[in-house]
Amino acid sequence: MSEAVVKIENLVKRYKEVLALDHFNLEIKEGEVFGLLGPNGSGKTTTINCILSLLSYDKGEVEVFGKKMTPDNYEAKRNIGVVMQNVAVFDELTVYENIDYFCGLYIKDKVKRKEYVEDAITFVGLEDFKKFYPKKLSGGLLRRLNIACGIAHKPKLIIMDEPTVAVDPQSRNKILEGIEELNKNGATIIYTSHYMEEVEQICTRIAIMDKGKNLALGTKDELKKMIKNTETIYIEKIDVTKEQLEAIGKINHVYSANVEDGKLQVKCSGGKHNLINVLNYINDNNIPCGRVYSELPTLNDVFLEITGKELRDKEA
16 A cells, blocks of 8 residues: 555644634545645645645644654655746746756756756756746746756655646646656656646546535545536527426436526436436427537536535635
C-alpha cells in the first residue's frame, strides 16, 4: 500500500469571524494525481498554504512525507514544487535564466543544475525560446515557463493551482500531457482546476470541499455513483402538453422532466432502459420530435449536486 505523502488531520483555520477550514481531513497517497475541487471561498487555497506551512492554523496536524510540516522543515520543502495560478517569474531574466534561478534555490551543484534546467526546458517545450524574455512570450508559453520554474528541481510533490487558466488548447494539452508524464516519473501531484474535463482526464482521486469541509472523496466513477442523477435524456424540437410532461415525469426512474425552448430534458436515477421507456411514451402518444440523445453524468454534475454551486471565477 502506498504511503501518505500529505496527511491533514482535524485542521481548523479562522480568519477573524470566518471559519476557512472546519476540522478538515485529507490524505494523499504517493503516486497520486489528486484533484482538489471546491467553489469560490471553499478553502482550497487555505489548505494549500497550510500544507506549505505558509499559514499558521488554530488546530490540527499537517504531515508531509511522514513528518510534521513546519516553516523550517527545509528537508520537505526541497522536495516540493509549486505552480500557482498567478505567473511568478522575473521579467528581467530570460526563459533560461528564470528556470536556472528557481532551480538554483534547491540545486547548488552547477553541473547538475544545468542538466536539470535543460531537462525542464525540454519537458515544457521551450527549446526555441531560451533567450526570450517573459514579456515576449504568449500566454500559453508563459504558463509553460511558470511550470518549468516550479518543477526544474525534480520535486517528489508538486502542487499545481489552476496551471491552465486562459491558455490556448494546444498549450493546455501540452501541460496536461506534461502532468501525466511527471506522475509517471514518480511525482505525486495535487491539482486544482475549474475545468472539470481536465480533472476527469488526469486525476486518480478527487476531493470536493466546501465551507472548509471535505464533502466527497473518491475516483471520478465513485463520485458519480454518489449523486442522484445517473442519466439525462434530451429530446429536441418537441411540443408536449402540460399533461404529457407530467406523465413523462412519472415514468419509472424519472425524477425530473422539463421543457425549455422546445427541448425536453429528462433526468433519471437508476434504471437500465430509461431512453427506451421515454421513447415508447413519445411514440405511443404520436408526439413529433427532433434529435434524441442521452448523457451520463459528468464530474461537473457531481460538483453541482454535491455543492449546489458552479465553478466560475478564480478562488480569492
